[in-house]
Amino acid sequence: MTVASGVTDPHFDVGRAWRLDPQVALRDEEFGALAYHYGTRRLVFLKSRDLVEIVRGLEEAPSARAAIGQVVDDESVPAYEAALARLAGSEIIRAA
Amino acid sequence: MNENTTAVDATVDGAETEVLVTDDLLVEEVSIDGMCGVY
Amino acid sequence: MPPEPLALRDRFKLGLQAPICMTWELTYACNLSCIHCLSSSGRRDPRELSTAEAKAVIDEMAALQIFYVNIGGGEPLIRSDFFELVEYAVDHGVGVKFSTNGTRLDAARARRLAGSDYIDVQISLDGADAATNDAIRGVGSFDTAITAMENLVAAGFGPFKISVVMTRQNIPQLDQFEEIAARYGAQLRLTRLRPAGRGADTWDELHPTTAQQRDLYHWLLDRPGVLTGDSFFHLSALGDPLEGLNLCGAGRVVCLIDPVGDVYACPFVIHEDFLAGNVRDEGGFTKVWRESDLFVSLREPSSAGACASCGSYDACQGGCMAAKFFTGLPLDGPDPECVLGHGEAALEKVAISLRPGPSVDHSVRTPVSFAARS
Numbered sequence: 001m002t003v004a005s006g007v008t009d010p011h012f013d014v015g016r017a018w019r020l021d022p023q024v025a026l027r028d029e030e031f032g033a034l035a036y037h038y039g040t041r042r043l044v045f046l047k048s049r050d051l052v053e054i055v056r057g058l059e060e061a062p063s064a065r066a067a068i069g070q071v072v073d074d075e076s077v078p079a080y081e082a083a084l085a086r087l088a089g090s091e092i093i094r095a096a
Numbered sequence: 097m098n099e100n101t102t103a104v105d106a107t108v109d110g111a112e113t114e115v116l117v118t119d120d121l122l123v124e125e126v127s128i129d130g131m132c133g134v135y
Numbered sequence: 136m137p138p139e140p141l142a143l144r145d146r147f148k149l150g151l152q153a154p155i156c157m158t159w160e161l162t163y164a165c166n167l168s169c170i171h172c173l174s175s176s177g178r179r180d181p182r183e184l185s186t187a188e189a190k191a192v193i194d195e196m197a198a199l200q201i202f203y204v205n206i207g208g209g210e211p212l213i214r215s216d217f218f219e220l221v222e223y224a225v226d227h228g229v230g231v232k233f234s235t236n237g238t239r240l241d242a243a244r245a246r247r248l249a250g251s252d253y254i255d256v257q258i259s260l261d262g263a264d265a266a267t268n269d270a271i272r273g274v275g276s277f278d279t280a281i282t283a284m285e286n287l288v289a290a291g292f293g294p295f296k297i298s299v300v301m302t303r304q305n306i307p308q309l310d311q312f313e314e315i316a317a318r319y320g321a322q323l324r325l326t327r328l329r330p331a332g333r334g335a336d337t338w339d340e341l342h343p344t345t346a347q348q349r350d351l352y353h354w355l356l357d358r359p360g361v362l363t364g365d366s367f368f369h370l371s372a373l374g375d376p377l378e379g380l381n382l383c384g385a386g387r388v389v390c391l392i393d394p395v396g397d398v399y400a401c402p403f404v405i406h407e408d409f410l411a412g413n414v415r416d417e418g419g420f421t422k423v424w425r426e427s428d429l430f431v432s433l434r435e436p437s438s439a440g441a442c443a444s445c446g447s448y449d450a451c452q453g454g455c456m457a458a459k460f461f462t463g464l465p466l467d468g469p470d471p472e473c474v475l476g477h478g479e480a481a482l483e484k485v486a487i488s489l490r491p492g493p494s495v496d497h498s499v500r501t502p503v504s505f506a507a508r509s
Contacts, residue, residue: 025228027153027200031146034155036128036202038230038253043155043202045124045143083122090125124143130379132365132455133389133401134158134205135173135234135298135326 012085017096150434153199163497176209177499212239237283245290263311324362330461369454372447386433403457440467
């Protein structure tokens with residue numbers, strides 16, 4: 001397993017507003033994006049362009065649920081909720 | 097099923113298929129020190 | 136649309152528009168003459184990048200969104216503009232880790248470093264006691280490193296890294312290295328010895344034995360918190376992969392900029408065969424990274440060659456290009472330290488005289504004092 005011990009936020013509340021942590025830089029790539037937290041030095045790969053669009057959309061969206069719904073269809077929602085929970089656990093996004 | 101895996105029910109040609117979608121497909125964390133060729 | 140399964144490792148083999156992180160040697164000048172020095176450092180090169188040229192490199196790194204640069208040398212603190220450059224980097228969105236033998240890390244500099252949230256420090260140490268360490272790095276170097284660590288602790292710097300190159304002589308000291316790291320609140324980092332630079336001359340006597348590699352692998356597997364710079368991916372053929380991408384990053388996700396602006400695939404192949412270009416060329420570093428013939432070819436799929444029939448190839452990827460190159464082995468065959476022994480067999484067929492010598496050598500000519508090695 002090459003994945004470092006990623007933590008998911010078990011209390012991730014998809015109904016509230018989230019934002020990219022201000023210490024995080026997103027670097028677009030063909031496969032998605034790199035997210036780097038300058039404070040913690042954590043590096044996370046976002047492996048789909050849809051996920052990147054959702055993360056960038058968090059800024060304006062009233063909730064994580066809304067940000068997800070703007071980009072992917074219903075059957076993909078659980079996967080992207082879980083992905084955002086992972087990003088919260090890795091401190092890439094934080095509650096607004 | 098661990099906390100990083102989500103079960104999604106998908107309907108294909110009328111038959112219900114449970115598709116395991118793990119968010120490891122979407123998010124992967126690697127140490128900034130995890131790339132060879134750096135001292 | 137459900138997401139497609141995507142193997143990052145395979146993606147990265149194709150290269151990226153910019154490195155993810157990289158190494159930058161600021162100077163070939165060094166007060167030490169470590170016997171395994173991958174950059175054959177010692178004497179400053181008169182063609183070193185100026186402060187202005189170095190800042191232009193940092194500007195390019197910032198534009199490329201390289202998040203983290205590993206600064207080394209030689210001994211980077213010997214440059215009088217060291218702090219100016221490091222602080223310029225962090226002010227422009229490039230995080231810095233620098234690697235030092237500790238010689239100039241006095242109390243005042245430790246306090247200055249403690250004032251930044253975005254500078255990481257890595258102290259080199261190759262033995263858990265003075266005898267073992269100084270046999271490689273020179274008399275007094277162990278004490279110098281420990282003093283630097285004490286200065287960082289006193290300054291409230293927080294966790295720093297202790298980086299060890301693993302050798303036949305120090306692998307028995309793994310637990311002691313762990314203790315030293317714990318004592319100073321540091322994170323331990325163990326890296327692989329490559330037969331590069333002055334390491335080419337000493338590799339035969341310093342590189343770990345097969346049994347020691349196995350011990351090291353199991354020790355690391357039990358300690359995912361110990362860093363490795365992904366330098367032991369060739370050991371993944373022994374079983375579960377170690378932490379990291381398990382991939383040669385050279386020219387694909389990492390590279391080296393040397394003190395005169397030469398861009399190499401990685402710090403372990405400072406040799407004209409792996410020279411991609413120079414940052415002073417038109418188009419700068421960006422053009423070298425994206426368009427140089429060398430890097431383009433490193434991003435093409437390569438064949439397993441002589442390793443094609445080996446079931447472990449997917450795990451080890453044929454090992455380290457630098458290790459193969461400097462021991463005279465073909466790049467499309469086994470690593471000299473192949474855990475299945477295929478490298479040893481291949482080495483027997485290669486005369487030592489056929490090994491490539493360094494094409495870049497800044498070693499000092501006058502002898503430096505070393506403790507006797509047993």
